Structure formats: C-alpha cells, structure tokens
Amino acid sequence: MTDLTEKQISSQTVFTGKILTICNDKVRLPNGHEATREVVRHPGAVAVVPVTAAGDVILVRQYRYPVAQKLLEVPAGKLDKGERPDACARRELEEETGYRAGRLEHLATYYSAPGFTDEIMHLYLARDLVPTAQNPDDDEFVYIEQYTAAQIKELLAAKKIVDAKTLIGLLMAGY
Amino acid sequence: MTDLTEKQISSQTVFTGKILTICNDKVRLPNGHEATREVVRHPGAVAVVPVTAAGDVILVRQYRYPVAQKLLEVPAGKLDKGERPDACARRELEEETGYRAGRLEHLATYYSAPGFTDEIMHLYLARDLVPTAQNPDDDEFVYIEQYTAAQIKELLAAKKIVDAKTLIGLLMAGY
Numbered sequence: 001m002t003d004l005t006e007k008q009i010s011s012q013t014v015f016t017g018k019i020l021t022i023c024n025d026k027v028r029l030p031n032g033h034e035a036t037r038e039v040v041r042h043p044g045a046v047a048v049v050p051v052t053a054a055g056d057v058i059l060v061r062q063y064r065y066p067v068a069q070k071l072l073e074v075p076a077g078k079l080d081k082g083e084r085p086d087a088c089a090r091r092e093l094e095e096e097t098g099y100r101a102g103r104l105e106h107l108a109t110y111y112s113a114p115g116f117t118d119e120i121m122h123l124y125l126a127r128d129l130v131p132t133a134q135n136p137d138d139d140e141f142v143y144i145e146q147y148t149a150a151q152i153k154e155l156l157a158a159k160k161i162v163d164a165k166t167l168i169g170l171l172m173a174g175y
Numbered sequence: 176m177t178d179l180t181e182k183q184i185s186s187q188t189v190f191t192g193k194i195l196t197i198c199n200d201k202v203r204l205p206n207g208h209e210a211t212r213e214v215v216r217h218p219g220a221v222a223v224v225p226v227t228a229a230g231d232v233i234l235v236r237q238y239r240y241p242v243a244q245k246l247l248e249v250p251a252g253k254l255d256k257g258e259r260p261d262a263c264a265r266r267e268l269e270e271e272t273g274y275r276a277g278r279l280e281h282l283a284t285y286y287s288a289p290g291f292t293d294e295i296m297h298l299y300l301a302r303d304l305v306p307t308a309q310n311p312d313d314d315e316f317v318y319i320e321q322y323t324a325a326q327i328k329e330l331l332a333a334k335k336i337v338d339a340k341t342l343i344g345l346l347m348a349g350y
Contacts, residue, residue, distance in 0.1 A: 004238040015189045017213040038192040063179040064289040065212045112288040114239040162285045171346040
C-alpha cells in the first residue's frame with residue numbers, strides 16, 4: 001500500500017496574529033507531485049457541557065464575528081500556553097457561567113477541521129455545579145441561558161444548534 | 176440587554192490562498208472598546224455518512240497535513256463555487272468511495288469553529304448505496320475502510336474517532 005504521508009518541502013509563515021499563525025507550505029504528495037497546503041496554526045481549545053442535577057444544560061449566547069451571528073454554544077475557550085486542558089475547562093466554565101464543576105469528565109478530544117487547521121478541541125462534561133461568580137474577560141460579552149433536557153432535545157431536533165463542539169458535546173452527553 | 180454585536184471598523188486581507196482568505200479586522204465591542212479579529216474565510220464543505228443495507232459504514236483514511244496524521248473520516252470535500260451542498264455531497268461520496276447514494280438525508284448544517292472561521296459544514300446521511308467506480312481527484316490519496324455497526328461503536332467508545340464531522344455524523348446516524 002502507498003504511504004499516504006505528505007512530506008514538507010518548504011514552509012512559509014504568511015501571517016502571525018495574536019491567536020492564529022498562517023502557513024503556506026509546499027508538500028510532496030505520495031505520487032511525487034508537489035502541492036500547496038494552507039494551514040491555520042491554533043493554540044487549541046476546550047469546551048464544557050455543564051449539566052445541573054436536574055439535567056438542565058447551561059449554554060452561552062455570544063456574538064461570533066466570523067459568522068456574524070449570535071450563536072448558542074457550550075462554554076469554551078482557548079488554551080493558555082502550557083495550560084492543562086482540564087484546568088482550562090474548569091477556568092473557562094467558571095469565568096463564563098459562574099459555576100464551578102464538582103466533577104469533570106472527559107468526553108472527547110478531536111480536530112475541528114483537520115483539512116486546514118491543527119486546532120484541537122478537548123471536550124468535557126461538568127456535573128455537581130457549584131455557583132460562584134460569573135467573571136468573564138473584560139472584553140467578553142456572553143449571556144447565560146439555561147435549558148431543560150426536553151428543550152435541548154427540541155433545539156437539536158429543530159437543527160438550531162449550529163456549532164460543532166456544542167453538537168458533539170450535547171450528543172455525547174446523551175441529549 | 177446589551178446588543179452583543181461587534182461592529183467592523185476596518186478589514187485587512189493579509190493572505191489570499193487557493194482555498195483560504197485570511198483577514199485581520201478591527202471591531203468595536205459592545206462596551207465601545209476596540210479589538211482585533213483574525214478570521215479565516217473558507218468556501219464551505221460537505222460530509223457524508225455512507226451506511227450500507229447491513230448498517231456498515233464506509234470511512235476514508237487520509238493524511239491530514241495540518242495535524243500530520245492519517246485520520247479516519249467520513250467522506251467530505253469543499254464546495255465548488257455556486258455548487259449546491261446536496262450535489263456536492265453526492266459528487267464527493269462517489270469520487271472518494273465509488274458509491275452513489277440512492278437516498279441522501281440532511282443531518283446537520285453547522286460551523287466548524289466559529290471563533291475564528293466561517294467554514295460551514297453540511298452533513299448528510301447516504302443510504303441505498305450503489306457501487307460505481309472510485310474516482311478520486313488526481314492528487315487525492317484515500318483508502319476506503321468498511322466497518323460494521325459494532326466496530327463503529329467500539330471506535331467511538333475507544334475515542335479513536337478524532338475528527339469533528341465524523342463524530343457528529345456517526346452520533347447523529349445513531350451509532
């Protein structure tokens with residue numbers, strides 16, 4: 001069987017932002033041809049499905065500039081350099097929703113869009129929620145919305161959840 | 176309630192590739208502050224969960240340069256300009272796997288990573304598969320792998336599916 005690996009010939013960093021680094025690389029394909037690969041380097045992220053004792057789910061409504069819409073999502077955030085994913089999940093949950101996770105269970109770790117970015121997402125289920133104080137970043141604007149299990153199922157059935165990590169998290173949490 | 180919308184102040188295209196366009200924008204936040212938004216503009220994509228009469232699933236193994244791994248995924252591909260998502264799904268399924276879909280059912284349309292990209296993914300379930308001829312793009316290298324329903328459930332339970340669209344597709348197809 002042919003080795004599927006694409007070998008890097010050259011790599012050019014075409015943009016270095018605060019969050020993203022964009023590379024335009026040349027690779028050697030298995031058939032010897034050259035091709036270009038446009039790659040978005042990302043620090044990685046976490047997302048958390050916070051579920052109350054009654055089975056309600058805490059979601060956040062926030063404006064997403066790239067798609068120009070206010071989306072309903074599970075709490076999430078980017079990994080700080082060197083930060084452990086589970087610590088990041090606890091931090092982001094508390095910052096965004098004002099709840100601390102008594103129990104945190106790992107659901108999945110996956111690539112968001114491996115065709116063009118290395119973003120890795122670590123997804124958790126949070127239970128035994130303890131209210132603390134919502135403490136979002138200064139420049140983060142988020143509304144907290146609480147939904148019953150039945151409402152979550154309705155949102156899914158009506159295809160109103162349009163964010164990948166939220167879909168995966170809710171489905172894996174059994175909704 | 177505060178309007179969450181972030182208003183564009185300026186937009187700078189910092190890279191125009193064959194597939195991706197990268198913008199570095201300035202926005203006005205709801206509190207009046209300025210912030211930057213690094214945005215990856217993408218043409219959109221489709222993915223298909225091909226299920227046989229016996230409940231087997233056809234997956235593709237392919238090298239993903241951004242993550243330097245051979246991933247197991249549902250067949251997928253980018254939308255051509257002006258192409259209808261369902262037509263694209265049928266085309267990509269046949270090109271990558273050599274099966275034509277007798278029935279195509281829409282499962283979900285969602286954003287892969289709306290924090291930094293506008294990539295939209297249209298996800299379908301394909302049934303009544305009719306073998307034709309695998310006809311991948313010249314520079315596309317893909318192995319076809321067929322899994323029983325039990326094997327798919329094992330792969331999911333062992334967290335061996337690490338691609339977002341594949342997770343969503345298999346979960347929504349009931350695996």
